[in-house]
Amino acid sequence: MDITLNKAQLNVIKEARKFLKKECPSEFVREMFEDQKGYTDELWDKIVQMDWTAISIPEEYGGMGMALLDLVLILEETGRVLLPGPFLSTVSLFAEALVVAGSDKQKGFFLSKVADGSIKGTLALFEPDGGSNPGYIQTSANPEGDSFILNGTKLMVPDAHVADYLICAARTRPGASLEEGITLFILPADTPGMEITVHPTMDSIRKYSQIEMRQVTIHRDQILGELDNGWEALDKAMQRSQVAICAESVGGAQWAMESATEYAKNRIQFGQPIGAFQAVKHRCAQMFADVESSRSILYYAAWAQDHEEPTAASIAASAAKAYCSEAFTRVTCDNVQVLGGAGFVWEDDIHLYLKRAKANEIALGDPDYHRDRLVDLLP
Amino acid sequence: MDFQFTKEQEALREEFDVFFGEEMKNAPETWYSVVGIESIFHSDEHFKFHKYMAGKLAEKGWISRAWPKANGGQDAPMLEQLIFNEVVAWHRAPGIDPFAVGMFAPTLLVGGTEEQKRRLLPPIANGEVFYSQGWSEPDAGSDLANLSTTAIKDGDEYVINGQKTWSTGAHFADHMFLLARTDPESSRSKGLSMFNIKLDTPGIEVRPLLYMDNNHVYNDTFFKDVRVPACDLIGAENEGWALTRQTMNFERSNVGGFVEGKRSLEELIDYMNKTRRNGRLLSKDPIYRQQVAQLYAAHEVGQTLAYKIAWEQQKGGLSFAATAASENKVFGAELNQQVAELTTKILGPYGQVGPSKWSSLDGKAPGHYQFCTAMNIFAGSNEVQRNLIAWVGLGLPRT
Numbered sequence: 217m218d219i220t221l222n223k224a225q226l227n228v229i230k231e232a233r234k235f236l237k238k239e240c241p242s243e244f245v246r247e248m249f250e251d252q253k254g255y256t257d258e259l260w261d262k263i264v265q266m267d268w269t270a271i272s273i274p275e276e277y278g279g280m281g282m283a284l285l286d287l288v289l290i291l292e293e294t295g296r297v298l299l300p301g302p303f304l305s306t307v308s309l310f311a312e313a314l315v316v317a318g319s320d321k322q323k324g325f326f327l328s329k330v331a332d333g334s335i336k337g338t339l340a341l342f343e344p345d346g347g348s349n350p351g352y353i354q355t356s357a358n359p360e361g362d363s364f365i366l367n368g369t370k371l372m373v374p375d376a377h378v379a380d381y382l383i384c385a386a387r388t389r390p391g392a393s394l395e396e397g398i399t400l401f402i403l404p405a406d407t408p409g410m411e412i413t414v415h416p417t418m419d420s421i422r423k424y425s426q427i428e429m430r431q432v433t434i435h436r437d438q439i440l441g442e443l444d445n446g447w448e449a450l451d452k453a454m455q456r457s458q459v460a461i462c463a464e465s466v467g468g469a470q471w472a473m474e475s476a477t478e479y480a481k482n483r484i485q486f487g488q489p490i491g492a493f494q495a496v497k498h499r500c501a502q503m504f505a506d507v508e509s510s511r512s513i514l515y516y517a518a519w520a521q522d523h524e525e526p527t528a529a530s531i532a533a534s535a536a537k538a539y540c541s542e543a544f545t546r547v548t549c550d551n552v553q554v555l556g557g558a559g560f561v562w563e564d565d566i567h568l569y570l571k572r573a574k575a576n577e578i579a580l581g582d583p584d585y586h587r588d589r590l591v592d593l594l595p
Numbered sequence: 596m597d598f599q600f601t602k603e604q605e606a607l608r609e610e611f612d613v614f615f616g617e618e619m620k621n622a623p624e625t626w627y628s629v630v631g632i633e634s635i636f637h638s639d640e641h642f643k644f645h646k647y648m649a650g651k652l653a654e655k656g657w658i659s660r661a662w663p664k665a666n667g668g669q670d671a672p673m674l675e676q677l678i679f680n681e682v683v684a685w686h687r688a689p690g691i692d693p694f695a696v697g698m699f700a701p702t703l704l705v706g707g708t709e710e711q712k713r714r715l716l717p718p719i720a721n722g723e724v725f726y727s728q729g730w731s732e733p734d735a736g737s738d739l740a741n742l743s744t745t746a747i748k749d750g751d752e753y754v755i756n757g758q759k760t761w762s763t764g765a766h767f768a769d770h771m772f773l774l775a776r777t778d779p780e781s782s783r784s785k786g787l788s789m790f791n792i793k794l795d796t797p798g799i800e801v802r803p804l805l806y807m808d809n810n811h812v813y814n815d816t817f818f819k820d821v822r823v824p825a826c827d828l829i830g831a832e833n834e835g836w837a838l839t840r841q842t843m844n845f846e847r848s849n850v851g852g853f854v855e856g857k858r859s860l861e862e863l864i865d866y867m868n869k870t871r872r873n874g875r876l877l878s879k880d881p882i883y884r885q886q887v888a889q890l891y892a893a894h895e896v897g898q899t900l901a902y903k904i905a906w907e908q909q910k911g912g913l914s915f916a917a918t919a920a921s922e923n924k925v926f927g928a929e930l931n932q933q934v935a936e937l938t939t940k941i942l943g944p945y946g947q948v949g950p951s952k953w954s955s956l957d958g959k960a961p962g963h964y965q966f967c968t969a970m971n972i973f974a975g976s977n978e979v980q981r982n983l984i985a986w987v988g989l990g991l992p993r994t
Contacts, residue, residue, distance in 0.1 A: 351873075371944050372944040415948050417948055417961075486737075486738045553968070557736055557760070557761055557972060559972075560806050560807055571965075
């Protein structure tokens with residue numbers, strides 16, 4: 217057993233933090249909150265130059281072939297600054313599904329372009345009646361000769377408005393359970409019949425869209441994985457993405473804890489720093505505990521995806537997603553409470569994290585969904 | 596022990612209910628998308644509706660209902676005030692200005708001269724004049740006594756210099772009630788005085804202070820050599836702190852919060868009874884059922900405690916009433932936050948989306964979630980309230 221990060225990993229973190237401090241200051245993030253596109257090409261190119269889009273892509277497709285944990289270390293840093301743009305969507309939501317389900321040809325075509333930063337992608341899952349359950353899929357894909365016709369609505373698709381390609385989960389035949397009869401398709405975002413509309417969401421740094429699909433025609437070559445049996449691959453890919461989202465949450469929670477603690481040391485009321493008061497102290501201490509425990513389960517869940525047997529890895533992913541989501545939400549609310557009025561103003565950054573925490577809570581299954589799932593996985 | 600209201604009290608409740616049921620039909624379209632007492636400051640249209648309602652309430656004499664007859668009121672007993680507050684809260688009705696009616700008028704009644712009461716109360720009772728609160732400063736938040744805005748006597752005027760923050764609605768209000776330091780040698784709560792200030796007095800600058808959902812409700816207010824006539828000093832010079840203690844007691848019983856919270860939960864249950872997720876009605880989900888029920892029961896608890904506070908206030912048991920009011924503020928604020936969290940959880944993706952074709956429950960969930968964090972902070976943070984309960988209520992020592 218060795219649960220420390222090695223020198224190379226520590227260096228990656230150090231370089232990532234330095235890079236983001238320079239290229240992603242708070243003023244830029246706040247600008248992107250209200251910007252329609254939500255990021256700049258310059259920033260994307262710089263991220264690509266850092267090799268970040270190649271980190272977890274297998275070597276045979278032009279990537280660096282590193283572990284999920286290595287991507288997680290970078291995502292903690294991007295989460296810490298709320299990096300604008302389709303980074304997580306592309307390297308995790310889009311790429312993981314390809315790695316798990318794609319044919320050699322598809323991986324060769326798409327993953328190499330993810331690695332070199334030339335395409336952006338995302339995954340379309342949520343549907344209107346599914347709530348926070350990513351497994352409730354009614355979008356239909358009816359066969360017509362060598363093609364399929366897609367009809368349905370997807371909601372809350374991150375970065376769809378800038379994606380070049382989408383992976384979409386649709387129902388190709390009715391199933392006895394929700395998971396049966398699902399197929400994954402990969403298609404260009406501008407395929408005729410696709411209408412993408414950005415929602416006005418509380419977290420406006422990451423833009424989420426509705427995708428309306430009316431008679432969208434795609435070819436059977438665009439199936440990702442097995443016809444009718446896409447759920448298993450989707451489930452596996454989703455676990456890895458759930459861990460990726462947790463990494464972002466832990467990074468953001470770390471910032472919130474540090475910022476509150478710093479404030480408590482400097483804000484003077486009643487003739488002393490408010491951190492001298494036990495109520496404030498204890499709250500900061502609890503925030504620390506929340507962040508440390510979240511990070512612990514995060515690293516285990518990331519390692520488990522690459523090393524544990526499937527059930528154990530799945531349990532770890534759901535435990536992490538449930539726990540880290542709620543911890544991030546708690547820590548951002550605790551930050552506001554420590555900062556008092558200062559935490560409530562538009563000009564302070566904490567509301568950006570508060571909003572991200574809520575959005576991450578429901579992404580790829582909310583805590584109730586994961587707790588329910590976890591119980592079924594236990595022996 | 597008897598929790599029943601009398602026939603007369605029930606008839607009064609009915610009268611209030613019919614009035615508000617009618618008048619709220621005039622509310623702007625966006626009214627129900629914004630949660631909380633500060634929704635009146637949410638936009639020009641919202642404040643206009645607040646003024647309209649104030650006019651209508653004035654016609655009925657209901658703004659001053661609780662005031663002594665000698666000051667134009669009807670001496671309405673505490674329980675009738677409670678009933679009125681419940682009905683107002685359930686209807687989410689504006690018109691009773693939280694600052695003019697909720698804080699300043701009671702202060703005047705306690706500490707104002709006859710001249711001031713004659714001059715300043717009628718415009719409030721008539722729904723013509725609206726107030727903002729001038730207490731908090733950048734370095735005087737929880738520690739209000741640390742304030743440094745000065746009011747120096749010069750002939751028959753006072754000259755005000757300084758900065759106030761969190762001036763709710765100052766961009767709409769006519770007047771501000773201000774706490775400033777009249778004895779420059781003093782420190783902390785000694786040497787403070789309260790003033791009534793017209794916001795169009797030269798030297799006052801009101802600047803927007805946006806809160807976390809990017810809306811303009813609050814302001815910073817700057818005072819540069821602002822001259823206020825001595826007849827607008829409320830209460831004795833340097834005795835202002837004691838006056839604030841009395842206004843604070845009027846603000847904390849919170850029965851309205853529990854009543855409105857119940858209505859929100861009922862609307863959420865209605866939504867759950869009509870909405871399917873994963874093929875099943877939300878109201879059949881066992882986890883959500885438990886959580887909604889737990890919060891509803893907690894609102895019943897809060898409401899009964901509020902009744903006890905009102906009852907004790909009526910009897911004159913102020914010490915219990917003050918301590919219990921602190922507890923109710925903490926309980927109510929934390930409960931409100933739980934309602935906001937449960938609502939965003941049950942709405943799922945829809946809880947993230949503001950008023951739009953995708954939103955449910957008038958799109959108020961994201962706004963409510965953001966605003967509810969403030970309730971644990973303003974009007975005395977929960978930490979301060981817990982200290983007060985400990986010191987005043989339980990006699991525990993200070994460190």
